[in-house]
Amino acid sequence: MRVNFILKRSRRVGRRERFAKVSTVQALPVVEKLVPDPVRELRLGDIPLRQEVELVSIDLPADQAEPLLERGVLPGCRICPVRSSPGGDPIVSIDGSLLALRRETAACLCVRILSSLQDVA
Amino acid sequence: MDELLPASRVTPDDPAGPPGTDGVPVSAVPTPLVALVGPPNSGKTTLFNQLTGLRQKVANYPGVTVEKHVGRVKLGGGRELDLVDLPGVHGFSARTLDERVTKNVLEGKVPGIRSPDALVLIVDSTRLENQLMLVEPVLEIGLPTLLVLNMSDELEERGGRVDDGPLATRLGVEIVRTSARTGQGVEAVRAYLESVEAVPGGVEPVERNLTNVKAGTALPVVDAFAARRRLVREVVDEAGFVPPGPSAMSERLDALFLHRFLGPLVFLAVVLLVFQSIFTWAVPLMDAIDLMIVTSGEWLATTLPDSWFRSLLVDGVWAGVGSVIIFLPQILILFLFLGILEDSGYMARAAVIADRMMYRVGLQGRAFLPLLSGYACAVPAILAARTIDDERDRLATIFVTPFMTCSARLPVYALLIAAFIPDEPLLGPVVGKRAAVLLGLYGLGIVAAVGTAFLLKRTLLKARPTSFLMELPPYRIPAPRTLALRLLDRSKIFLRRAGRVIFAVTVVLWTLTQFPRSEGGAPEMDESALGRIGHVIEPVIEPLGFDWRIGVGLVTSLAAREVIVGTLGTIYGVETADEDPEALQELLRRDLEPGAAVGLLVFFAFALQCMSTVAVMRRESGGWKWPALQFTYMLLLGYAGAFVAYRVF
Numbered sequence: 001m002r003v004n005f006i007l008k009r010s011r012r013v014g015r016r017e018r019f020a021k022v023s024t025v026q027a028l029p030v031v032e033k034l035v036p037d038p039v040r041e042l043r044l045g046d047i048p049l050r051q052e053v054e055l056v057s058i059d060l061p062a063d064q065a066e067p068l069l070e071r072g073v074l075p076g077c078r079i080c081p082v083r084s085s086p087g088g089d090p091i092v093s094i095d096g097s098l099l100a101l102r103r104e105t106a107a108c109l110c111v112r113i114l115s116s117l118q119d120v121a
Numbered sequence: 122m123d124e125l126l127p128a129s130r131v132t133p134d135d136p137a138g139p140p141g142t143d144g145v146p147v148s149a150v151p152t153p154l155v156a157l158v159g160p161p162n163s164g165k166t167t168l169f170n171q172l173t174g175l176r177q178k179v180a181n182y183p184g185v186t187v188e189k190h191v192g193r194v195k196l197g198g199g200r201e202l203d204l205v206d207l208p209g210v211h212g213f214s215a216r217t218l219d220e221r222v223t224k225n226v227l228e229g230k231v232p233g234i235r236s237p238d239a240l241v242l243i244v245d246s247t248r249l250e251n252q253l254m255l256v257e258p259v260l261e262i263g264l265p266t267l268l269v270l271n272m273s274d275e276l277e278e279r280g281g282r283v284d285d286g287p288l289a290t291r292l293g294v295e296i297v298r299t300s301a302r303t304g305q306g307v308e309a310v311r312a313y314l315e316s317v318e319a320v321p322g323g324v325e326p327v328e329r330n331l332t333n334v335k336a337g338t339a340l341p342v343v344d345a346f347a348a349r350r351r352l353v354r355e356v357v358d359e360a361g362f363v364p365p366g367p368s369a370m371s372e373r374l375d376a377l378f379l380h381r382f383l384g385p386l387v388f389l390a391v392v393l394l395v396f397q398s399i400f401t402w403a404v405p406l407m408d409a410i411d412l413m414i415v416t417s418g419e420w421l422a423t424t425l426p427d428s429w430f431r432s433l434l435v436d437g438v439w440a441g442v443g444s445v446i447i448f449l450p451q452i453l454i455l456f457l458f459l460g461i462l463e464d465s466g467y468m469a470r471a472a473v474i475a476d477r478m479m480y481r482v483g484l485q486g487r488a489f490l491p492l493l494s495g496y497a498c499a500v501p502a503i504l505a506a507r508t509i510d511d512e513r514d515r516l517a518t519i520f521v522t523p524f525m526t527c528s529a530r531l532p533v534y535a536l537l538i539a540a541f542i543p544d545e546p547l548l549g550p551v552v553g554k555r556a557a558v559l560l561g562l563y564g565l566g567i568v569a570a571v572g573t574a575f576l577l578k579r580t581l582l583k584a585r586p587t588s589f590l591m592e593l594p595p596y597r598i599p600a601p602r603t604l605a606l607r608l609l610d611r612s613k614i615f616l617r618r619a620g621r622v623i624f625a626v627t628v629v630l631w632t633l634t635q636f637p638r639s640e641g642g643a644p645e646m647d648e649s650a651l652g653r654i655g656h657v658i659e660p661v662i663e664p665l666g667f668d669w670r671i672g673v674g675l676v677t678s679l680a681a682r683e684v685i686v687g688t689l690g691t692i693y694g695v696e697t698a699d700e701d702p703e704a705l706q707e708l709l710r711r712d713l714e715p716g717a718a719v720g721l722l723v724f725f726a727f728a729l730q731c732m733s734t735v736a737v738m739r740r741e742s743g744g745w746k747w748p749a750l751q752f753t754y755m756l757l758l759g760y761a762g763a764f765v766a767y768r769v770f
Contacts, residue, residue: 011648060588067590068588076347085472085476086474086477091475095248096365097248097251097593100473102589104588
């Protein structure tokens, strides 16, 4: 719970005052997490269709993250948005299954783009 | 309803203890029990139906609304075996009712059901990696397990492959490949079941750790799953698993069904088709049933000697229970459609399309199915809400379902509209005033449902927005056998639940019309206990412009809404209210002002005049709190609506 809290803080700081307000959060133990990280800031919701990405972290409380985890949506897994529902929610492909999410959920999934050079293996 | 397990296996309070049997010595070897476990959409129920056929019983698990399906499998040499079809789960976090039930059964913690002697774990082999996430926690239980690789024909057709040998060795289980839909490989599963021996006294309930994670932890959750994930990756690599190519058919269908513009159009077309089937195709069947009930009632009336018993049987039981059975064709057609939509995979897409809309009013995509069913009858609709995994969402959905204009309201609407609304064109020749009023009443129901859901999710059922996740299974052709068995199930549940309540209520109402006796016979309606009740409540309903006659109708229609038509017929002495509606309409126009008639329509649009719904609500919400609240709320809303309508019109 605590770590998630910190992650949320980092997102807030990152969004609003990315470089200004570091002092208020410096007291927290996991300082390195608070350094603005452009990779971490990338969310599944921002990814265009058919761009395969790797999940970095799930910025959701444990009880809401668990259904995702059970379906294999884990840090390190590969997700590919394949379609958008008529309402604008993402439909992703993971392990050969199609999963429909709400865009609010997709906005909580931090991802990084697999660059074709390093990640082919 | 919970006692439907074969007595030979019921061991109340002590699932691990020696089985008490009826007529058989306690030392006898009990019937072995095998649990069928698997993720949703893995073909679990199809396999279950293949193995058990009609020898299955449906009941509820004690205290919860999850259905318990137990079937008997006939083996060679006259041996038998019980198979329990557990709800499909992705894991054992025990977050949803389904997960909790599955976990409890596997752990041997459900009273009245013994600890399983073996497990059959079924997975969709086209999505092996995803599905095997369930394997590790299931194998940890330590029971003999058969792994069924279902849909293996599809895997090969689409160019995928997996080696059974290494998979079996690595996991330490036996493996069978099946295609449950075509029945291929089912005999191999049966052969495995032959080898299952009941452990006398039940399996020792070891401390089985089926929990995914400990409560209150955040990162370790991810770690536990990541470890499981790594294990699965190793296993599928060792088994040389090659995932199948994408299903071209599924992709093409999704391109249509989830298309930005065409998708919602198809969705609307499907909804209209379901409506059409409920309201037009079911009519001949309903007329036939009506005719059967009327004719058999008349036959009874002429055959039996004139007595209070004949009156009770014909006027009470026959008319009352008949008024419920008449909805059976609609319910069967509705569930046939919903079954096809569900098994084909379209329902998941429909839920995704509906989710945005539902989310705005505080519900979720899965609520679309029960709300649609509510246009036929709220009773099966409330049962259909079981698929909603979030408890608050489910309660909110079943709370607003009775606002949907069910078909029991239609006879009431028809009578009042015919009596009070002139048959004049309103908007050109197509939309008449009558049709407009009827449409308005449908709209009123929707507005009330949306408003109530909105209110509920901001007050009593307030919660953080849940993460709606919907797995979109590949499109498949539904298996007729599975459809048929489910229809049978549904109709049994409907008749049992609704029938019982209606039976009781009609007997009570009939009794109230028979006393106090005057000159040895039934009293005039005005003088009967029921008539007196009408007079007692008259001051309450007077502000709505209703007199005691309508009051009696409101009381009797508590059994079922359409009963008011028959009651008014009786009160006004129009014996043939159904055949000669003109006479009753004439009398109603004499006693009821137009404003009060509109008020009565509004009252019926809102009020929960249906004891069957109340009974099902109690069952599905696990107590009287929700149905009591719902009944009061809808009654007050109906009263207020009728009051306003009376003043305005």
